[in-house]
Amino acid sequence: MKPYVISNVGMSLDGKLATVTGDSRISCEEDLIRVHKIRAKVDAIMVGIGTVLKDDPRLTVHKIKADKNPIRIVVDSKLRIPLNARVLNNEAKTIIATTEKADKEKMKLLKERGVEVIVCGRDKVDLKELMKILYNKGIRSILLEGGGTLNWGMFKEGLVDEVSVYIAPMIFGGKDAVSYVDGEGFKTVEEAVKLKLKKFYRLGEGIVLEYVVLR
Template structure:
């Protein structure tokens, strides 16, 4: 068993999450509120270490009133998370998924701060195993707010159930981070197939919602 995973992203019309200079100011205020409404409904929010290092997010519900904050889950194979990262504050519970080769002293320091550290995998985090562990811990739904690398890994492993995308009326171009990076699929037959669930205008952009065909 695994949690139900919703992949959410704000991107330019050409599928970029940032400009070549790393500017990721894509969402309008209406979209930020939309995302926080989803956060308030799920049990967990998942990101990769790249997102933490670049954006230093809080990963809490603070744009709207909510009764709780979801568990924050960071996929960090090499345990590179800075000890002063905002995701380690006491606003919500945090789980860091790492590997057997992670620094034990840093793990001890994180645990002192109330952070739960899960080892699953030798070189890279075993995402399927992680999903099973999270489900056993009572996490039934996850909002995936990953970058291109984590998104690719989650899609490749068949772990995403739903897609929610805000497309801003912008074109960035260049070799910037896209919604899904990684090595990619070789053929159309191999690719992830989606079923359109809903679409609507939001601010000056548009939101597309899909179910992932299994």
């Protein structure tokens, strides 16, 4: 058993999550509110360490009124997370998923600060195993908020159930700009993750597309 995973991003029309310099201010105010409404409904929000290092997000619900914040999960094989990262503040519980390679001293420091550290995997976090562990902790729904490398890991392992994307009317270009799903990519169309469109609508200047992942 695993939690139900919703992948959400804001991207440019050419599928980029940020420009080549890492500028990721893509969402309009209406979209931020949409995302915070999803955050308020799920048990947890998950990001990769790349996103924490680049954007230093709080990953809380602060654009709308909500009773509680979801648990924040950071996927970080080597515990590269800075101790002053905003995702470690006391606004919500934080879980860091790491590996046997992680520095034990840093792990101790994080635990002392009330952060839960889950060790699963040798070099890279074993995402399938992580999903099982999180489910057993009572986490039934996760909003996956990227970035492109973690998105690939989750799609490749077949762990995503639903997709919602906000497409801003912008073109970023740049072969090194992070895209919605990076990693090695599937080799054939046959292997690709297939989706079924459920809903689409205009939001601000952009559009929102919602899909379910077909198995």
